[in-house]
Amino acid sequence: MRDLADRALDVARSEGASYADIRIIRYRRQRIETEDKRVSGLMDEEELGAGVRVIADGCWGFAGTAELTKEAIERAAREAVAVARASSLAKPDRPVILAPERVHSVTFKPEVKVDPFTVPISDKANLLIRVGEAMLANAAVRKTEGWMLFKREQKLFANTEGSLIDIDVTTSAAGYTASAVANNDCKSRSFEPPPRTSGYENIPVEMMLAEAPRVAEQAVQHCFAKETPVGKKDLILDPLHLALTIHESVGHATELDRVLGMEESLAGRSFATPEKLGNFRYGSGVVNFTADNTLPGGLASFGFDDDGVPAQRWAIVEEGILRGYSTSREVAPFIGATQSRGGNRADHWGSIPIVRIPNLSLEPGRKKLSLDELIADTADGIFIEGMGSFSIDQMRLNFQFGGDCFWEIKNGKIVGMLKNVTYQSITPKFWGSCDAICDERFWVPNGVLTCGKGDPMQIAQMTHGASPARFRQIDVGGASARMRSYKNPS
Ligand SMILES: [Zn+2]
Incomplete structure (x- = not known):
């Protein structure tokens, strides 16, 4: 060889x-x-x-x-x-x-x-x-x-x-x-x-x-289960659910080739443009996203990328502020970086490497907080588990997510299951509404095995770890309400 x-x-x-x-x-x-x-x-x-x-x-x-x-x-x-x-x-x-x-x-x-x-x-x-x-x-x-x-x-x-x-x-x-x-x-x-x-x-x-x-x-x-309520609710999202939210609203939004407009297939551009680096409020002060391709067992932990650049750990969002991107050796100089972050990966020997989402995780909360305590502290909310349907616009801003399982929270207690729950938000507003994240005991490294990007499409995998987190006053149930009120045009 x-x-x-x-x-x-x-x-x-x-x-x-x-x-x-x-x-x-x-x-x-x-x-x-x-x-x-x-x-x-x-x-x-x-x-x-x-x-x-x-x-x-x-x-x-x-x-x-x-x-x-x-x-x-x-x-x-x-x-x-x-x-x-x-x-x-x-x-x-x-x-x-x-x-x-x-x-x-x-x-x-x-x-x-x-x-x-x-x-x-x-x-x-x-x-x-x-x-x-x-x-x-x-x-x-x-x-x-x-x-x-x-x-x-x-x-x-x-x-x-x-x-x-x-x-x-x-x-x-x-x-x-x-x-x-x-x-x-x-x-x-x-x-x-x-x-x-x-x-x-x-x-x-x-x-x-x-x-x-x-x-x-x-x-x-x-x-x-009871039909979804419609209106503003506090959401508690479990780590598996957050893996998809992080992937779509943070991961793809911070791939530098998309940010620069060099790759636009499959909802391809990004609002997170380079002049925002270091000053844009992506989320609240408790929100820290860390890229870490050195994570043991991480789905993107390949040691080196297809540019021959070693795996690294770096901040994407720090205390809510946009701090970094995933890069290749080709796009890194566009933001004045002197070394690529090692994010260039191909899915096959016959594919050209493209910038990929790294292992990208929401850091656990720094204060001791369990899932039970977070639920007990929530008066009117929904606890969402697992991944469901999703859609996001081509700038990675407006989105709607479903889930696999939904639990209604009333006065600090889970009172029953809900169905057909979807929520809608805008990326910085959504992460800006995050006011509590459970601590490291509840952190789970879930991930995505079938991330499609490019044209022709390539499939990549990456880990997205998270602890359960709470988001205040998110619009819930709009899609379901519209579906129920829809009448055939006459
Ligand atoms: Zn993807």
């Missing part, structure tokens, strides 16, 4: 590239899906290939190959340079300039206690089927779904600056859902333990079985 990498870089250089890198990657992926008491989907694949990226005449060029021979690698390197030269005909405003980076010669291989690919598929499927059976024991549960996902990425990165980086990272995740039909309605409830870059030891087998009856019961309870 090392020889092939050297050869690609030599060819790119001799063809006139001022910079080149190569990623040679072997992927192993396995996904098991069950419905009720049967296996409904099975994917188990292995794939190997290389991508060569170059700068020539001030422009990027890229080519990939699934054939790992000397000839194919040389061809890819020549093709990448030809693509860069063709791109330069479009006369871009400025040449690509990379933020400087040190030379790294290193291996990154976090510990995997149990290689998930050595665990028989039948064992995994049987666990999901047992979970399904446990949920179907509840007569009102009519449908169950279970899944497990395992990924291993073994990557050799080399560039013309002399870096040589070996990466070997495994990801393990699982989850399930029960859907109930009762009371003239159909509702669901899900269970998703935090996905992590780790081995099969991350699959909490006993907990998955133990939680199944509760998940089934709550799916049924959801059918009988």
